[in-house]
Amino acid sequence: MALIVQKFGGSSVRDAERVFNVADIVTSKYREGNEVVVVVSAQGDTTDDLIEKAMELNKNPSKREMDQLLTAGEQISASLLAMAIEKLGYPVVSLLGWQAGFTTSTAYGSARIKRVNPERIKAELSKRNIVIVTGFQGVNKYDDMTTLGRGGSDTSAVAIAAALHADLCQIYTDVEGVYTADPRKIPKAKKLDFISYDEMLELATLGAQVLNNRSVEMAKKYNIELEVLSSLTRAKGTIVKEVSNIEKMLISGVAKDDNVARISIIGVPDKPGLAFRIFSKLAQKNINVDIILQSIGRNGTKDITFTVEKDKMDAAIELMQTYVENFGATGVVADDNVTKVSIVGSGMESHPGVASDMFEALFEANVNIQMIATSEIKISVLIDKEMGAQAVQAIHAKFFEQIGQ
Numbered sequence: 383m384a385l386i387v388q389k390f391g392g393s394s395v396r397d398a399e400r401v402f403n404v405a406d407i408v409t410s411k412y413r414e415g416n417e418v419v420v421v422v423s424a425q426g427d428t429t430d431d432l433i434e435k436a437m438e439l440n441k442n443p444s445k446r447e448m449d450q451l452l453t454a455g456e457q458i459s460a461s462l463l464a465m466a467i468e469k470l471g472y473p474v475v476s477l478l479g480w481q482a483g484f485t486t487s488t489a490y491g492s493a494r495i496k497r498v499n500p501e502r503i504k505a506e507l508s509k510r511n512i513v514i515v516t517g518f519q520g521v522n523k524y525d526d527m528t529t530l531g532r533g534g535s536d537t538s539a540v541a542i543a544a545a546l547h548a549d550l551c552q553i554y555t556d557v558e559g560v561y562t563a564d565p566r567k568i569p570k571a572k573k574l575d576f577i578s579y580d581e582m583l584e585l586a587t588l589g590a591q592v593l594n595n596r597s598v599e600m601a602k603k604y605n606i607e608l609e610v611l612s613s614l615t616r617a618k619g620t621i622v623k624e625v626s627n628i629e630k631m632l633i634s635g636v637a638k639d640d641n642v643a644r645i646s647i648i649g650v651p652d653k654p655g656l657a658f659r660i661f662s663k664l665a666q667k668n669i670n671v672d673i674i675l676q677s678i679g680r681n682g683t684k685d686i687t688f689t690v691e692k693d694k695m696d697a698a699i700e701l702m703q704t705y706v707e708n709f710g711a712t713g714v715v716a717d718d719n720v721t722k723v724s725i726v727g728s729g730m731e732s733h734p735g736v737a738s739d740m741f742e743a744l745f746e747a748n749v750n751i752q753m754i755a756t757s758e759i760k761i762s763v764l765i766d767k768e769m770g771a772q773a774v775q776a777i778h779a780k781f782f783e784q785i786g787q
């Protein structure tokens with residue numbers, strides 16, 4: 383007998399037919415003698431619909447009240463799934479995040495999990511109940527409902543798996559696993575049998591939408607083996623785990639992130655301390671910076687260019703314009719018509735020439751590179767947004783199609 387945590391996304395429970403499909407998946411594991419805990423997201427576009435309803439009434443509602451509203455989506459899913467499982471004749475109970483022991487920080491809309499007390503879940507499992515938990519939510523020290531941000535149900539599932547020392551955490555979605563690229567955009571994308579935590583974390587951070595990056599961080603920290611698989615086809619999925627040196631792949635995937643903007647501070651005096659002052663101001667406003675490029679100082683000045691999330695661009699520009707005269711710089715320019723394309727692979731640490739192959743693919747596709755960032759297992763480039771799809775196709779062909787991987 384194993385203890386299995388299963389998470390189902392919004393598309394998996396979007397209507398009655400799919401809810402019964404999920405109920406069948408859950409009860410099949412239960413019939414095998416396993417203990418089963420299920421985490422669910424809100425149905426389909428429910429979260430977006432609730433946000434729209436809020437905007438009809440108040441264009442600037444408090445984050446607390448938004449959390450009170452948005453937690454209703456997962457509660458609906460959990461209750462409906464429990465009803466479907468009851469209909470199939472199995473013992474089941476649904477729990478809200480706070481009932482399942484989730485205590486979070488006070489940051490409404492983007493709370494962090496501080497603790498999971500699994501005693502209620504354990505008590506229900508001891509009664510041989512299937513336990514369904516609302517994902518994406520918890521309760522803070524003020525007894526207010528909080529949400530964990532987009533993709534938070536993945537994090538909820540991994541947190542429960544860690545608290546219960548589960549044998550497996552399965553993340554069900556609408557694709558059959560982790561692919562070398564988005565299979566909806568790249569028809570020749572290949573499904574991976576396994577991928578390392580570090581590779582999956584990079585891909586999740588760089589725009590791949592299969593798993594939430596916070597959930598991967600947590601899985602790695604607590605060594606929780608994840609399986610990403612489809613609730614629609616039930617085919618074998620992709621295992622996310624710690625991999626050996628023998629298992630490491632040269633390149634595991636290509637990702638594209640359109641949620642990026644480039645900001646340049648022009649004519650910064652070439653003297654110590656100004657980079658610190660610039661980026662400390664951004665950090666104080668919780669504006670995360672990704673790729674950074676600083677030109678070689680000439681004529682006593684240099685340019686500093688960096689990328690931020692697109693929805694933080696205006697705030698970053700306003701902040702930099704406020705301080706630009708204090709820095710002694712000449713101006714600030716920005717561009718959100720850009721995209722970031724990346725390759726990820728733990729094998730590139732020991733294989734020279736990967737960057738050369740990537741740049742060759744972009745050259746052959748007539749794609750101009752604006753900025754480059756690298757790490758041990760990642761190479762990212764910033765390019766014109768209109769060239770994004772073409773760039774992904776060219777890179778994927780170079781690494782996965784021409785050499786028959």
